[in-house]
Amino acid sequence: MTTLSRIVIDPKSREAVRILSNPRRVHGELARLTDGMKYAQGRLLWRLDRLGEQIVLHIVTPAPVDLAELNGRIGRLGSQPASLDLGAALAKVRPGQRLRFSLRANVIKHVVRAGSTNASKPHLTRGKPMGLIKEEEQQEWLVRQGERFGFSVDRREVATRTLPQERIGKWTADGRRERTVTLNVVQFDGILTVTDPERLLAGLSQGIGKGKAYGLGMLTISPVTHV
Numbered sequence: 346m347t348t349l350s351r352i353v354i355d356p357k358s359r360e361a362v363r364i365l366s367n368p369r370r371v372h373g374e375l376a377r378l379t380d381g382m383k384y385a386q387g388r389l390l391w392r393l394d395r396l397g398e399q400i401v402l403h404i405v406t407p408a409p410v411d412l413a414e415l416n417g418r419i420g421r422l423g424s425q426p427a428s429l430d431l432g433a434a435l436a437k438v439r440p441g442q443r444l445r446f447s448l449r450a451n452v453i454k455h456v457v458r459a460g461s462t463n464a465s466k467p468h469l470t471r472g473k474p475m476g477l478i479k480e481e482e483q484q485e486w487l488v489r490q491g492e493r494f495g496f497s498v499d500r501r502e503v504a505t506r507t508l509p510q511e512r513i514g515k516w517t518a519d520g521r522r523e524r525t526v527t528l529n530v531v532q533f534d535g536i537l538t539v540t541d542p543e544r545l546l547a548g549l550s551q552g553i554g555k556g557k558a559y560g561l562g563m564l565t566i567s568p569v570t571h572v
Contacts, residue, residue: 347550350410352416352424354400355419360418369558371560391404394447405563407550412426438545443539445535448533449530450553452530454474457472480505487533490553494545495540495544504532511530537566548564
């Protein structure tokens with residue numbers, strides 16, 4: 346049962362600041378809670394959002410998890426975690442239905458450079474990841490993801506915002522810096538039209554794009570109240 350949960354963060358908590366300041370720490374805390382889960386129906390996703398005056402940690406897991414301990418460390422005093430069964434919620438969604446959506450993603454393409462070792466056999470390699478910088482290219486990327494995950498978008502109804510690139514070091518087990526991961530972060534907010542509810546659920550539970558361990562790829566939806 347893929348579950349969407351949320352914790353309202355206490356911004357004055359030193360523990361919250363310590364954990365949330367590093368994406369690897371956030372993922373590590375959540376991975377500990379989901380240890381042993383079977384990921385056939387989904388995977389661990391998370392995203393930190395500012396909603397008005399609140400800072401909210403949204404979490405998607407393949408099954409319900411007990412967030413009480415983590416909420417006690419980083420949650421706002423007096424608040425409790427809230428959870429929703431995504432499968433049950435999507436059971437009410439029909440093709441053609443319009444929904445608000447939010448997606449923060451690592452928007453890239455893979456390029457095989459001319460003259461490189463693999464240039465003569467591009468079918469055997471994915472190439473080097475390159476960030477998509479132009480808004481038109483970013484929206485084309487979103488359209489392709491929609492075709493894969495059961496929704497369509499009218500570009501006039503989508504706000505696209507490029508966020509600062511994130512560079513995160515990856516380390517070996519003995520503490521040596523292995524490489525740096527560069528994330529080309531783009532925020533999409535707007536209206537989508539459902540074309541296939543089953544594939545949309547796959548997008549909600551599996552995430553979209555790369556960089557999921559770093560708080561990217563989570564698609565969230567909500568009813569359209571005003572258009």
